[in-house]
Amino acid sequence: MINHTDTSIVTIDRFIIEQEALFPEATGELSSILYELAVAAKMISSKVRRAGLIDILGAAGSENVQGEHQQKLDVIANAIITKAMDHGGKLCAMASEEEEGIIEIPPQFKCGKYVLLFDPLDGSSNIDVNVPVGTIFSVLRRVTPGPGRGAIEDMLQPGLKQVAAGYVIYGSSTMMVYTTGHGAHGFTLDPSIGEFLLSHPHIRTPEVGKYLSVNDSYEQYWSEPVRALMRRYRGLDMQREAMNVRYVGSLVADFHRNLLGGGVFVYPANQRSPSGKLRLLYECNPLAFICEQAGGAATDGMRRLLEVVPTELHQRSPLFIGSKQDVAIATRMLEDER
Ligand code: AHM
Ligand code: MG
Numbered sequence: 001m002i003n004h005t006d007t008s009i010v011t012i013d014r015f016i017i018e019q020e021a022l023f024p025e026a027t028g029e030l031s032s033i034l035y036e037l038a039v040a041a042k043m044i045s046s047k048v049r050r051a052g053l054i055d056i057l058g059a060a061g062s063e064n065v066q067g068e069h070q071q072k073l074d075v076i077a078n079a080i081i082t083k084a085m086d087h088g089g090k091l092c093a094m095a096s097e098e099e100e101g102i103i104e105i106p107p108q109f110k111c112g113k114y115v116l117l118f119d120p121l122d123g124s125s126n127i128d129v130n131v132p133v134g135t136i137f138s139v140l141r142r143v144t145p146g147p148g149r150g151a152i153e154d155m156l157q158p159g160l161k162q163v164a165a166g167y168v169i170y171g172s173s174t175m176m177v178y179t180t181g182h183g184a185h186g187f188t189l190d191p192s193i194g195e196f197l198l199s200h201p202h203i204r205t206p207e208v209g210k211y212l213s214v215n216d217s218y219e220q221y222w223s224e225p226v227r228a229l230m231r232r233y234r235g236l237d238m239q240r241e242a243m244n245v246r247y248v249g250s251l252v253a254d255f256h257r258n259l260l261g262g263g264v265f266v267y268p269a270n271q272r273s274p275s276g277k278l279r280l281l282y283e284c285n286p287l288a289f290i291c292e293q294a295g296g297a298a299t300d301g302m303r304r305l306l307e308v309v310p311t312e313l314h315q316r317s318p319l320f321i322g323s324k325q326d327v328a329i330a331t332r333m334l335e336d337e338r
Contacts, residue, residue: 010198012038012176012187022182029090029112030164033139034178038187038196040084041168041176044077044121044135045189048170051127073127074098077120077135091116092142093150095313097282102313104149111147114163115140115154119282123250132171134252138286139164155313159285159306166286169252177203177256177290184259184293203259205296209323211263212243213254221270229333233264233326240329251278255287255321259294264322264330268301276300276318280310284317297327301334 016034020026051073078098085091086103089110094103097119105111118137126133140161142154166178174189176196186200212233219227228237235242243263248254254265269276278284288298288305298305298321308317320330 008198012196012198015185015187015198019180019182023180029114030139030180032088033085033090033114033116034164034166034180036084036088037081037137037166038176040081041135041174041196042189042194043080043084044168045170045174047073047076047080048121048127048133052130072124074121074124077124081118081120081135081137085116088112090114091150092144092146092148093154094118095155095281096120097122097279097314102150102152102155111149113142113146115142115150117155117281117286119279122252122283123248126248126250131248131250132169132253133250134170134256135168136252136283136286137164137166138162138281138289152313155281156310158309159280159288162285162289162306165289167252167255167290169256171253171256175199175256177259179290179293181289181293184290200260203294205259205291205294206262206323207295208325209258209261209263210244211246211258211261213247213258213263213265214245215247215249215267216245218268218270218272221272222268223270225334226268226270229330230266232329232333233266243326251283251287255291258322259291259296262323264320264326266321266330267319269318273316275316277316278319280305280308280315280317281313284319284321287321291321295324296322297324298322299327299331301330 016031020031078096086105087109090112091114092111094116121133123133140157142150144151144154164180168176175186177186184203187196188199189196231237232240233243258265267276267278291298300317320327
């Protein structure tokens with residue numbers, strides 16, 4: 001573990017290089033992917049910061065003053081990541097929550113040994129009301145033989161196989177949090193110099209949390225064990241101190257607050273969404289990897305989330321993620337559902 005003193009200024013680039021040294025077999029390819037993702041994050045951040053100005057410069061679907069067609073921010077974010085990542089020679093394929101199938105590496109560029117899965121702008125419906133949104137990403141090593149293009153098998157791997165995962169939150173400041181399996185580390189963007197600086201090294205999430213994040217308007221569609229679990233979290237069955245309910249409705253924002261402050265984010269299956277809403281590969285797995293690295297846990301209600309073997313690119317999964325002891329309560333109380 002590299003210890004920086006309180007006075008060190010550590011850019012994300014320097015940190016990535018230092019982390020690479022922890023892997024004697026590293027070739028620098030994963031580091032390049034992380035640098036490029038940090039650049040994409042800065043570009044998306046600058047677009048998100050101008051979001052409110054779209055009304056002045058021209059609404060989505062209309063033409064702006066230059067006569068160019070205005071695009072929605074999630075489409076813009078998707079294009080930024082695709083274009084930032086497709087030519088580095090380190091990836092053999094990508095997949096995005098915004099696109100139906102695999103995003104192929106254009107034929108003029110080399111293919112590498114990794115695949116990238118991402119949700120370019122999660123919670124984008126919140127942009128109109130100035131609520132934080134985020135980007136989530138996951139990197140896996142290909143399983144098909146190289147050096148050609150990647151295939152769907154490269155994507156359909158359990159979360160345990162992730163070599164890196166992270167998220168960017170575009171909040172009151174822009175932060176990037178990532179892991180390569182040696183802890184979870186957070187970087188805050190200093191907009192005046194355009195650099196992500198290490199602000200939250202070795203994030204540890206409390207074992208027992210104080211926040212409960214859930215959309216309880218689905219209560220009527222939940223199973224009885226899920227209802228009982230929510231009563232437990234709220235302290236209504238006198239078995240646990242009541243948690244404080246906080247629900248932004250923007251996964252990255254809810255997850256980030258709970259990661260730092262302690263708590264659980266819960267999106268169970270319900271009668272209307274039998275597999276929940278969130279996507280296993282683009283949302284659940286990367287956050288589960290980070291959460292475990294910070295000392296937390298994540299389950300789909302039946303299994304450790306990172307052990308689930310995906311069968312579809314856009315597969316949904318129920319999600320119970322956060323402080324270890326609170327996730328353990330979910331695992332115990334949902335046993336009746338099995
Ligand atoms: P999106 O990928 O279409 O943006 O949807 C995901 C978002 C998450 O950010 C958030 O946690 C969830 O949807 C909220 O869903 P709901 O409105 O059902 O509570
Ligand atoms: Mg999403």
